[in-house]
Amino acid sequence: MGRNAEEVGAVPDQRIVVGYDGSPDARKAARWALDEATRTDAPVELLYAYEWPTYVPAAAMMPAAAVYPDADTDDAVGDMLGRAIATAADTHPGVRVRARVEHGTAAVALTQRGADAGLLVVGGPRHSGVRALLGSTAASVSTHARCPVVVVRGEPRATDPVLAGVDDSPTAATVLGFAFEQAAVRGVGVRAVHGWPVPDGGRDLLCERNLDAVAAERRRLQEIVDCWRRRFPAVPVTTEVLVGPPGEVLAEAAAGAQLVVAGARVRRALRMALRPSISRHLLHRARCSIALVQGSTPAG
Template sequence: MRDAEILVGYDGSTDASVAVDWALEEARHSGQPVRLAYVFEWLTVAGWVGPGVAPGVWPDETARRQVEELVRKAAADATATHPGLTVTGQVYDGPPALVLQERSAEAGMLVLGSRGHGGFGGLLAGSTAVSVAAHAHCPVVVVRDGADRAPVDASTGPVAVGADGSQPSLVALGFAAERAAQRQVPLRILHAWTPGPGGAAGVPDERAAVEQALEPWRRTFPELDMTVDLVPASPAAMLIEVSRDARLVVVGSRGRGGLAGMLLGSVSQQLIQHANCPVAVVRER
């Protein structure tokens, strides 16, 4: 779905603006249209909560017009700074997580900021973020504000991907390879492993399995610089550490150790909360 739009959760907050910036950069490389989605959530008793507007009785037409103007201006500003892109905005009604999950069925990618206010209050604080990433029908990119990350050259930082041989990780590998190739930056493939009784004797077998999974992408992107790192550490700790120097970390929704029926693995959840760069959680459609 390369022609499908990039959907961005937008509520006027600083973190949402960071997500918009990331989505615009992605669209610059991919050529996809971008849609800013404000989800207008309201409370039946106290009224709705929105940025810069006092709570009112629903339906509050003045408040809705303000929200529509907020989204219109954000889309217009994005178009002005990125004249080659198609950027639109739309206001939806309902619970933010549920609405975004539903809209993701028609999107090529869903991009979210780390926190929000108003209609997105608490959207990415804990379980709601996990719910969006677990149930969305397309890849979900969570863009954190980066306040706690180490300095990195955003133009050359690698795309990093966790690979454990599971089907979700193979899908994530393809997503990561495409992003790295588009940006002409290195692709770093990381495989966490636990040494057995033979210690490092199992390294060749582990590396051979990862290299085999990489072979189709080496043929597809022969100019792409790919490196494989085998690290004797927990997957989450390894990827969080790597995120300090990466421009994007990509993981599958579940790993090889996931329990049957789980929609999102613990590694994905920990990265959403603690990574120092944007995180892409990729599910099979």
């Protein structure tokens, strides 16, 4: 289930970039980021992206130059970001906050700004079936970002644990490291879950071979979690091997968590649509905030 705690370096203290457009989901994401910055002393950047259309005249062979926003639109965006910064100064006076405007799609702008950031934060409700299939800003950013991506949703209780989805990939160590760090600053526990898909369509689940396989999975999970338990002795942790498809198991377990952490695996677009990853299951079904972290070796 991946490398242990001693093989993973500490996460650097870098800025938190928030996708911000003034919507309720964006304001919720900004609050989450400001709370995180209060705990970690990281600066926050509110990023607004102009997704302005390109004008294509009728019967033209080539598109015309992009029509960029006029002065009134620029002023409105500036006022919106100014109000957000003023609100942040009132609610989180110790946090350093700035705003930035980029021309381009939100997914591209966030991915580019996240190249040297510590964390990307976006807001987002659970997806509809069509939106989950075709993609969204959160799905696109989590696929291409070089830093962890947090999708903020729900209203969890402050005492709820952090859920870590642990699989057999090298990403597992990164997932657990992020989960333990988040639990430590929040003063809550970690619930480490490994989903074990039943072979042979679930026939004869209680046969000796399956029982032995589950016991082996439980031992491997305990071994990697123990490495992080030694680094974070004050963080309570439980481990569970749940029978079922990993994505479905983790999405169901997330119902009692304030944050679920999983690996964001890079996949080809067609494969993402036809065989959803664990991160796609979470974006589609999880009710709490989701942290998707990149591992050292993307899955192809």
